[in-house]
Amino acid sequence: MLEVEELEVRYGAIRAVRGISLRVASGELVALVGANGAGKSSTLMCIAGALKAAAGSVHLDGEDITSGKPETIVRRGIATVPETRDVFPDLTVDENLMLGSYIRRGDGKGVAEDRARMLSLFPRLAERAAQPAGTLSGGEQQMLVIARAMMSRPKVLLLDEPSLGLAPVIVDQIFEMIAVLKKTGVTILLVEQNVGKALSVADRAYVMRLGRIAASGTAAEIGAQTDLSALYLGA
Numbered sequence: 001m002l003e004v005e006e007l008e009v010r011y012g013a014i015r016a017v018r019g020i021s022l023r024v025a026s027g028e029l030v031a032l033v034g035a036n037g038a039g040k041s042s043t044l045m046c047i048a049g050a051l052k053a054a055a056g057s058v059h060l061d062g063e064d065i066t067s068g069k070p071e072t073i074v075r076r077g078i079a080t081v082p083e084t085r086d087v088f089p090d091l092t093v094d095e096n097l098m099l100g101s102y103i104r105r106g107d108g109k110g111v112a113e114d115r116a117r118m119l120s121l122f123p124r125l126a127e128r129a130a131q132p133a134g135t136l137s138g139g140e141q142q143m144l145v146i147a148r149a150m151m152s153r154p155k156v157l158l159l160d161e162p163s164l165g166l167a168p169v170i171v172d173q174i175f176e177m178i179a180v181l182k183k184t185g186v187t188i189l190l191v192e193q194n195v196g197k198a199l200s201v202a203d204r205a206y207v208m209r210l211g212r213i214a215a216s217g218t219a220a221e222i223g224a225q226t227d228l229s230a231l232y233l234g235a
């Protein structure tokens with residue numbers, strides 16, 4: 001479904017992503033793991049259209065979407081939750097959720113169904129639907145931005161470090177949420193530094209190091225790799 005070929009991302013002279021190739025099949029949950037600075041976010045943001053590709057390509061269902069405008073990419077079916085986890089603090093949880101459906105004007109019925117579905121899948125959000133989003137805990141805000149991304153009814157969901165800065169018990173809840181979303185059939189590319197947690201929900205994984213793919217395989221294969229910590233730590 002999602003095919004990234006020889007992708008390169010640069011910031012001036014800095015080569016953040018140095019020719020990476022990866023694939024995510026329909027319904028798969030693929031983890032992209034690696035140390036801080038490995039190039040994971042740059043990869044994700046380039047797929048999302050927020051950064052231009054210096055080389056290489058991104059295809060969705062065979063269609064070239066390389067360096068498309070972010071809104072175009074959303075319309076093609078890719079929703080992204082960046083690591084910044086931004087909610088609109090003065091808007092309610094429900095209003096924040098509805099903003100995720102901005103590309104679906106004219107599909108009031110479908111949007112209403114998806115809103116009801118998100119609120120029933122994630123009762124914690126339903127309980128807080130009328131509350132300003134700024135009053136939510138960090139973990140609840142993370143749930144909200146993920147649910148908001150789902151409101152565009154994406155084929156592919158890109159998640160950047162959903163566990164970042166959250167307490168372990170909350171991290172468990174976020175990963176439960178990701179597992180629930182996977183069961184709904186959405187295809188997921190999950191960027192994480194928390195390798196253990198990422199592998200616990202992923203079908204397959206790629207390990208990124210210094211802008212390149214250092215290893216790839218099933219979650220079990222990557223988890224069993226003895227030199228994983230060396231790859232991961234960039235040693």
Ligand SMILES: Nc1ncnc2c1ncn2[C@@H]1O[C@H](COP(=O)(O)OP(=O)(O)O)[C@@H](O)[C@H]1O
Nearest residue numbers: 011014016034035036037038039040041042043
């Ligand atoms: N806006 C930027 N300007 C310059 N360099 C950047 C910028 N964003 C990221 N980088 C650099 O690109 C590399 C990859 O960063 P990033 O994609 O954020 O990695 P990760 O998400 O794996 O931590 C790092 O060396 C980082 O310092």
Ligand SMILES: [Mg+2]
Nearest residue numbers: 040041083161
């Ligand atoms: Mg990052």
